[in-house]
Amino acid sequence: MKEPARTCLEALVVGAVALGAGLVANELNRDGLSLTRDHFRTSTPARPDLPGPAPTATPGHEAAAGHEAAPGSTSTESGESVAAVAGADAAVAERLRERGLKVVTHEEARELFEDPAFAAGAYVFVDARGDDAYRAGHVPGAVQFDRYHLDRHVEAVQAACAGALKVIVYCIGVNCEDSEMAAQDLPAFGIDPNAVYVYVGGWTAWSAAGLPVEKGARGGGDG
Amino acid sequence: MVETGAPRPAVAQPSEAPRGLARLDASGVPLLVARLAVGITFVAMGWNKLSDPVAFLKALREYDMFPPGQPWLMNATAAALPFAELLCGALLLAGAAVRGTALFLLGLMLVFTVAIALRTSELAAAGHIAACSVAFDCGCGGGVVNACNKLAQNGALIVLCAVALVSRSRRWCLRKDLLRADAG
Numbered sequence: 001m002k003e004p005a006r007t008c009l010e011a012l013v014v015g016a017v018a019l020g021a022g023l024v025a026n027e028l029n030r031d032g033l034s035l036t037r038d039h040f041r042t043s044t045p046a047r048p049d050l051p052g053p054a055p056t057a058t059p060g061h062e063a064a065a066g067h068e069a070a071p072g073s074t075s076t077e078s079g080e081s082v083a084a085v086a087g088a089d090a091a092v093a094e095r096l097r098e099r100g101l102k103v104v105t106h107e108e109a110r111e112l113f114e115d116p117a118f119a120a121g122a123y124v125f126v127d128a129r130g131d132d133a134y135r136a137g138h139v140p141g142a143v144q145f146d147r148y149h150l151d152r153h154v155e156a157v158q159a160a161c162a163g164a165l166k167v168i169v170y171c172i173g174v175n176c177e178d179s180e181m182a183a184q185d186l187p188a189f190g191i192d193p194n195a196v197y198v199y200v201g202g203w204t205a206w207s208a209a210g211l212p213v214e215k216g217a218r219g220g221g222d223g
Numbered sequence: 224m225v226e227t228g229a230p231r232p233a234v235a236q237p238s239e240a241p242r243g244l245a246r247l248d249a250s251g252v253p254l255l256v257a258r259l260a261v262g263i264t265f266v267a268m269g270w271n272k273l274s275d276p277v278a279f280l281k282a283l284r285e286y287d288m289f290p291p292g293q294p295w296l297m298n299a300t301a302a303a304l305p306f307a308e309l310l311c312g313a314l315l316l317a318g319a320a321v322r323g324t325a326l327f328l329l330g331l332m333l334v335f336t337v338a339i340a341l342r343t344s345e346l347a348a349a350g351h352i353a354a355c356s357v358a359f360d361c362g363c364g365g366g367v368v369n370a371c372n373k374l375a376q377n378g379a380l381i382v383l384c385a386v387a388l389v390s391r392s393r394r395w396c397l398r399k400d401l402l403r404a405d406a407g
Contacts (some may be wrong), residue, residue, distance in 0.1 A: 007388070010323025010402050011330070018310045018327070022303030026276070033276050033302045038294035040284060130277060148277045 010203065029198040031131075036148040039148055040181065059123040061126050092174050095220070096198055101183055104168055106201040110211060112166060124158060131201065139170070139206060140214040147182050154189055156218075161186070167196045173204030251394025257386040258315045261328065264380060265312030268364030272305035279305060282362025286338050305364075315387065318396030325387035332384060335363070336377040343370035 026032040088100075093103045104112070112123045118141075124144035127134050134144045143160040145153045161167050167186065171178035179198050187193040199205075207213065247253060260360075272279045280301035283289070289297040308331075314324045339361050339371045347354040355371035363373060 006402050007322045007326055010320055010400070011326035012323075013401065014311065014314065014320050014323045015307075015327045015330075018307035019303040021310055022306035023299065025273070025306040026302035029273070029276065031276055033280060033298050035295050035298045035302060037299070039280060039296070039335070041294075130275075148280075 029144070033148070053153075054181050057070075075081070089174055093200050096164075096180060099180075101180065102194075102197045104197045104203045106199070106209065109168055109170075109201070109206070110209070111197045112168060112202070113211070117165070121160075121163070122165045124161050124167050126161070126167055126169045126182065126186070127203075128169055133172070133203070135216055136172040136216050137207065137213045138218075140212050141219065142170075142214070143218055145169070145182050145186075147178065147185055150185075157186070158189055158191070161191045161195075164195060167191055167194065168199050170199035170202040173202040174200060176202065248390050248392055251387050251392040254321070254392045255389040255395055257325075257383040257390070258318060258321065261325070261380055261387065262312045262315035265308045265328065266316065267312075268307030269305045269307070269312060271364035271387050272362075273309065274299060276305065278360075279362055279364075282360055283353050285359075285362070286342055288338060319398045320401035321387055321396055321399045323401060325384045329381060329384040329388060332377055336374065336381065339363075339370065339373060339377065343374070348371075 024033075026035075089105070093105075093120075096103050101138045109125075112118060113125070115123065117123060125139040126145045127138045127142040128145055128147060129138075130146050130148070131144075134146075138144070143157050145157045169179045169186070171182075179200075179202060183196045183198050186196050280298065282335050283301050285299055289300075293342055311324050315328075342359070342361070343354050343357050347360060348359045350357070353371070357370040358367050359370065360367045361370070361373055365373075
């Protein structure tokens with residue numbers, strides 16, 4: 001066999017073995033992906049002309065890639081002005097309403113949290129972020145619903161949301177779609193769609209306002 | 224056994240090639256530099272992606288290059304690529320199957336680079352900003368990066384992959400050619 005042909009064959013062998021090993025590694029990885037599920041079924045592809053995840057115009061800006069941060073985005077913690085955040089909130093809220101989703105503002109989310117009915121379980125916060133972000137801090141009492149690993153969370157979410165008057169879903173903030181997609185997923189698991197709301201400001205607004213934070217597991221009291 | 228010899232005598236030396244370049248290649252240094260740079264980069268990027276497969280899946284989705292109605296294709300790509308990159312990086316570092324690995328990674332890099340360039344152009348047009356002012360998470364394993372810096376980095380990696388592909392040196396390689404009976 002001539003050298004170019006041998007090199008091509010070797011590349012094919014390397015590629016096939018590497019990709020095959022990658023699929024095996026995914027199966028063994030606790031955080032691996034389900035290969036058959038359409039993870040974005042409830043959402044349309046992100047488009048730059050729609051409010052939502054958007055590119056930054058800050059050359060050289062580096063941020064850690066995180067499950068909680070949408071691609072093409074940086075969080076408001078990176079220095080956006082309050083007015084810009086409020087404007088983005090309003091634009092995203094409008095887009096969500098157009099898609100038939102209900103929205104709560106940051107003030108409304110805070111009032112629901114402080115309402116005595118919250119402690120009685122009438123209002124439930126649902127955290128749509130990944131494990132690391134959830135453990136690092138979440139709204140006290142919020143139940144995790146990482147929609148990319150549904151099997152881990154469905155039972156707990158169903159138990160927490162059964163009979164709730166309002167289910168408030170949030171993710172990192174304006175620049176993420178997980179809360180939107182989770183809100184669209186929840187009715188499939190028996191949650192009343194009329195009770196589901198999206199908290200657009202999400203974790204960024206909550207933590208920036210200095211509101212109570214719970215760390216670790218739900219109800220762990222590690223705050 | 225690590226190969227330490229000079230280029231194979233059976234291979235004809237290109238008479239037209241500059242002697243300086245041939246001598247430099249025979250020293251094994253260009254191949255070693257290319258293997259180390261590309262290998263370390265892919266091991267690091269693969270490891271970063273492996274640590275958060277969902278973030279990589281979301282990044283892939285942003286490119287909008289997978290056919291609708293076939294979620295398994297994007298899922299399988301997001302699931303398989305990180306470990307594949309890690310493995311290929313390790314092969315280059317070890318000096319095993321160097322040419323085949325370099326060719327495979329060269330193909331990947333060309334696809335990635337075209338995709339990043341198209342996405343950068345799209346984002347720049349949508350935001351009415353210069354392409355070099357665009358910063359986004361390209362799904363490359365390094366978080367949010369400046370698009371032009373990323374394209375320049377990819378260009379350098381493509382050149383280094385090409386060096387590893389064409390180098391005739393076998394120095395400091397564990398088994399440079401996997402499919403050669405006498406590869407050492």
